[in-house]
Amino acid sequence: LEGPEKGVLTVARKGDFDITDGAFLPNGDLLLLERSFSFMRGLAMELRRIKADTIRPDKVANGPVLLQANMAYQIDNMEGLDVWRRADGALIVSLVSDDNQSFLQRNLYLEFRLDE
Template identity: 70%
Template sequence: ERNPRVAQFKIDPHDMKPPFRQLDFLVPAWELRRNRGFETITHANPHGQHEGGLVVVSEKSLDKSGNIYAAVIEGPHKGVFTVKRNGNFDIADGAFLPDGDVLLLERSFSMARGVKIRLRRIYGESVEKGAVADGPVLMEADMSYQIDNMEGLDVWTRDDGALMVSLISDDNHSILQRNLYLEFVLHED
């Protein structure tokens, strides 16, 4: 997290090698704050506007307007964009939905209130060079719910066609945190 880079590896459990390619992440490296760089790396839908291109979003590297740096780094529409910062939430992870929108997992922490998380749906058409991407909050939860330091998100389709959202936390080897897996059905209505 302290050395901004996006690299590609050939996955071979029996013979892991160094990355075979470093990708240009387009956001100026000096704009990526220490320990606040890229948290989200996700592929766009292959049949959508970005044709499967790679999209990166930083955790909390802010432009002069207070928006979060992001970029489409592969595909036909490469370029830097930002995500509107909404409250004191930082971006933890994200994934494209089948319709081309992006689902972001955001979290907030304070000693007084503990951890909060939320899911925000970013309109896919706002994910483009020079734009400020934004969208509605779908869910927000605090420590009164069974959450923890949620850091990972995935979107997948169940056998019956239901669109699922999976969230996972990391205990960071702390007795104050735990590993937790949550699943939700994302209703499209």
């Protein structure tokens, strides 16, 4: 991580999920987009929140899963994450997937309002 307290961030691994992207919230918490794939289960994703006060170079960061979805929720290869504030003040989480020029995948753009 870059910034005034830059360093290496170690995050607890959850099952077979891998981190694909992350974004900091205005309060310093970190949102992580994690993805899993297996031929048996297909794709799955999780959105995990790491509290700012647990992000330390000497600790393993972990936090609650805010959103969990699998193929039943019509997701795809979710790999991009952004956090932004809408004109009305709502904090929005945007997730994107890329079809990788494959007819088996789709480009998706999902938005969620995050309760602060």
